[in-house]
Amino acid sequence: MSSSTDSPTLTTETTQLSPQPDTETAKPTKKITLKSSDNQIFEVEESVAMEFATVKSFFEDSPSTDTVPLPNVTAKPLSQVIEFCKEQIKFKANPDEAQKKKYNAEFVTEKSDKDLVDMIPVANYLEIKDLLDVLNQAVADRIENKSVEYVRSFFGIDNDFTAEEEAALRREHAWAYEGVDED
Amino acid sequence: MVTEGKRRGELPSSATKTLNNVTVRMDDLTDDLLLGILLRLPTAKSAIRCMLVCKRWCSLIPTRSFIARFKTHHTSEKKKFCDYDAAYQCPPSVFMRTEIEDQEVGIILLTPNVEFEENLYTLEFLPEEEKFVAVKASCDDLLLCLATDENNNATNQYICNPFTEKWLLLPPPPKRRSYTPRDDSAFSGLVCEPNSPRRDVQGQEYEVRFRVLQFTPISEHDAYMDVYCSETGEWNEFILSGRQYDSFLNVVAFDGKLHWYNGSDVVAYDPFQ
Numbered sequence: 001m002s003s004s005t006d007s008p009t010l011t012t013e014t015t016q017l018s019p020q021p022d023t024e025t026a027k028p029t030k031k032i033t034l035k036s037s038d039n040q041i042f043e044v045e046e047s048v049a050m051e052f053a054t055v056k057s058f059f060e061d062s063p064s065t066d067t068v069p070l071p072n073v074t075a076k077p078l079s080q081v082i083e084f085c086k087e088q089i090k091f092k093a094n095p096d097e098a099q100k101k102k103y104n105a106e107f108v109t110e111k112s113d114k115d116l117v118d119m120i121p122v123a124n125y126l127e128i129k130d131l132l133d134v135l136n137q138a139v140a141d142r143i144e145n146k147s148v149e150y151v152r153s154f155f156g157i158d159n160d161f162t163a164e165e166e167a168a169l170r171r172e173h174a175w176a177y178e179g180v181d182e183d
Numbered sequence: 184m185v186t187e188g189k190r191r192g193e194l195p196s197s198a199t200k201t202l203n204n205v206t207v208r209m210d211d212l213t214d215d216l217l218l219g220i221l222l223r224l225p226t227a228k229s230a231i232r233c234m235l236v237c238k239r240w241c242s243l244i245p246t247r248s249f250i251a252r253f254k255t256h257h258t259s260e261k262k263k264f265c266d267y268d269a270a271y272q273c274p275p276s277v278f279m280r281t282e283i284e285d286q287e288v289g290i291i292l293l294t295p296n297v298e299f300e301e302n303l304y305t306l307e308f309l310p311e312e313e314k315f316v317a318v319k320a321s322c323d324d325l326l327l328c329l330a331t332d333e334n335n336n337a338t339n340q341y342i343c344n345p346f347t348e349k350w351l352l353l354p355p356p357p358k359r360r361s362y363t364p365r366d367d368s369a370f371s372g373l374v375c376e377p378n379s380p381r382r383d384v385q386g387q388e389y390e391v392r393f394r395v396l397q398f399t400p401i402s403e404h405d406a407y408m409d410v411y412c413s414e415t416g417e418w419n420e421f422i423l424s425g426r427q428y429d430s431f432l433n434v435v436a437f438d439g440k441l442h443w444y445n446g447s448d449v450v451a452y453d454p455f456q
Contacts, residue, residue: 120216132219140223148235155212157237169235175435176231 032059033067034082040075041067044082051085053127070126077122080115083107084131108138113154116142150183214243222253308348309341316341320373320395322436327373327395342373342393342413356397356409357420370431372396374454377439394454396441398423398431410454 032049034042050056055068070078084107091100108116116139123131143151152159161169170177212220221244224230230253234241243249306316306328313330319340320327324347330339343350376392395411406428408421432444440451 117212120212120220124216136219137223139220140225143233144225144229146229148232151233151236155236157240159236160238161235161241166235169241173231173234175433176228177235180232 034078035067035069036073036075036078037071038075040078042075042078042082044086045089047089048082048085051088051128052081054125073122073125074118077115077118080111080119081122081126081128081131084134085128088130104134108134111138113139113142117155145179145181147180147183148177214239218243218249218252222249222256227253306343306345308345309343309350310352313339313341319371320434320436322373322393323375323391325373325375325391325393327371329371340395342395353395353411354416354418356411356418369397369399370434372398372434372436372441374436374439374441376455392455396452396454398428400428400431404428 030046031043032046032055034044034049034055036042049059049068058068059065087103087107088100091103111119116135120132120135120139123135143154146154151157159166217240221230221233221240224233230244234244306318306326309316309328309330315331315333315335316328317331318326319329324344326343326345328341328343329337330341332338340353340356341350342353372395374394374396391413393413395409397407397409397411399407399409401407404426405422405424408423410419410421411417412419427445427448427450430444430446432446434441434443436442439455440453442449442451444450
């Protein structure tokens, strides 16, 4: 993840519980605390949190809450999702399709294969449709015209076909295995 | 990859409870999420290749719902011909299956995959008297169809477009002097002219220019080739000789050329030259 200065605040739960005297005066915008499954705390601006449809409805149901537990989201994909949503907020304020496209392309380009795949369930769970579209397309583009072996290792999938089954499928669609990129 | 059946990150109305009670891990891709990726693959070829990744993928890809979603996704992106081309560049034996479902009606059903139970297109629009029709070749949106009688003798050949349901009856190919075909290896190919504009400014479809090629091997290196030209509406007869006509395997029309494997090399033939 990039070391941009406005990365999400990452603290442990214990530090989060200690008082934060400067927050009120320095930042008038409301902050929302997200807690990942591995107990990392992310403090994000309300507008960013509202990009997560799941979190938004959580607040609509229980407006008095200040910490949203996300027990099935780990810290790394969550921090990357937050990074993405922060940028999307800027584009909402100043629509610039070309810039947005450029940012989205760069966002996925610099991510590892695993990071992309790990973010997909998170984007789905938090219901961030734009991000899910961007991630799905990025993953599809990375496996386009790649060998079956490449795709298996990309997703960490074990081949569960018998040698006979695999040979039969290859024969049936022989043309689909021709002209594949080098791994 | 762990699969534990379908689950989605949907929150029921009582969000508080669910957020605290969700125990499933989110680090794997559900079927829905996986399909979201696969339907964005730029080509149908890649999607078909992905069937070999594992049994789970193989069960998800050749289904009616996935194929329909794949088509919709690619069509809505204004790549209108992308998926059709990918499907139709290939001989029916590999991508589409032809099948006489009901001999009474004699409908031919085209399926993008053999595991695909239900069917997207039929050839019902062809003249009613044709009871038995088989797809012999395909290119872009066009199919070369051979109609046969009850005794499996060829009667008529049609060029048709299953999407627009337009069809054209081809005149019979030249009558052959006596000859003995080498074996059962006669085959037909269909090649559309590449890069011809599909529509004019009013959105009216242009007539696509195409060639029908029929090869009849007669001896080890020799073959007859009959070529039907869409502009003249006539057949022309050629006799070909050379190693490239030893065999005609894996015939594929692509980019205005017919390609096949002769047993040692890939041969490309350009009928528009």
